[in-house]
Amino acid sequence: MAYSDILKTRRSIYILNDQLPVSQAIVAGRIKEAISLSPTAFMMQGIHAVILTGDNHKKLWDKIVYNTLQKIVPAEAFKRTEIKLNTFSQATGTILLLRDLEAVEQMRKEYATYADEMDNWSWQDLGIAMVNIWNSLAEINVGANIQHYNPLINDEVKATWNIPANYQLVGQMVYGGIVSRPGDKERKSGDELVRVV
Ligand SMILES: Cc1cc2nc3c(=O)[nH]c(=O)nc-3n(C[C@H](O)[C@H](O)[C@H](O)COP(=O)(O)O)c2cc1C
Structure with missing residues (x-):
């Protein structure tokens, strides 16, 4: 498939x-390749993932997210929440996207001139990895x-799947067969968003 078609x-x-x-x-x-080959600021490579499949994927949506939201979503609105969570549960898997905060801290020390930018760049690294995974799939x-x-x-997910304390959970990408x-x-057109001078 041509990149433009992807x-x-x-x-x-x-x-x-x-x-x-x-x-x-x-x-x-595909997920491993996308994360490993995605560019990162100063080659930080601080974006990680845990891929939940089978019962682990179900546990995330049917138990952890479900029980967490049930405690805070008003009862009259929870039916809608439940329907939405079911759509995620019915997919194949979930990619937990993680940012290594210790790697960011290390880079802040190593490249003191850019210390204030490092966290921002790590978020950009996340976005790049995320969209590369999405495109590759x-x-x-x-x-x-x-x-x-x-x-x-975050706390329950980290405890359940033994995720290191310095990794911050920053997204959950649900994937599966397309129904x-x-x-x-x-969308705004490219002509509206981009100017060539
Ligand atoms: C940084 C980012 C955060 C997003 N967060 C959510 C989210 O929490 N829930 C959701 O359903 N969609 C989320 N989206 C999806 C966007 O709403 C979606 O990409 C946008 O509406 C364009 O639609 P498309 O992905 O079909 O092109 C997010 C997208 C991006 C790039």
Whole structure:
């Protein structure tokens, strides 16, 4: 697929199932490749991931996020929440995206002149890795969407999957087989957003 077609294919796809068009190993390989090859500021390489599959994926959505939200979402609104969480649970897996805060701190010390920028750059590193994963999965017809139930779920997620204390949970990318694709979204055109002088 041409890169331009990958850009058009990548969407926030919410209606997913557990029938991947490729093996779980291929998906994991794509995620590892995207994270390892993504550029990072000063070669920090502080973006990590834990891929939840099978019962682990279900546990995240059916137990951890469900129970956390049940405590704070008003009862009358919870039905909608439940329906939404079910769509995530019905997908194949979830990629927990993590930022290594110790790596950021290390870089702040090593490159003191840029210390104030380092955290900002680490967030940019995250965005780059995130979209590279998303695009790479889109190319092999695996659908995905990105969720942010952090920081509400961070402590429980870290304890459940033994995630180092210095890793901050910064996103949950849900992936799976595509049941249906969303319609086109209204977007500003490139001509509106970009000026060539
Ligand atoms: C940094 C970032 C954070 C996002 N957070 C969420 C989120 O928490 N939940 C969600 O459903 N979508 C989230 N999205 C998806 C956007 O709403 C979506 O990408 C945007 O509306 C464009 O739609 P598209 O992905 O189909 O092109 C996020 C996207 C980005 C880039």
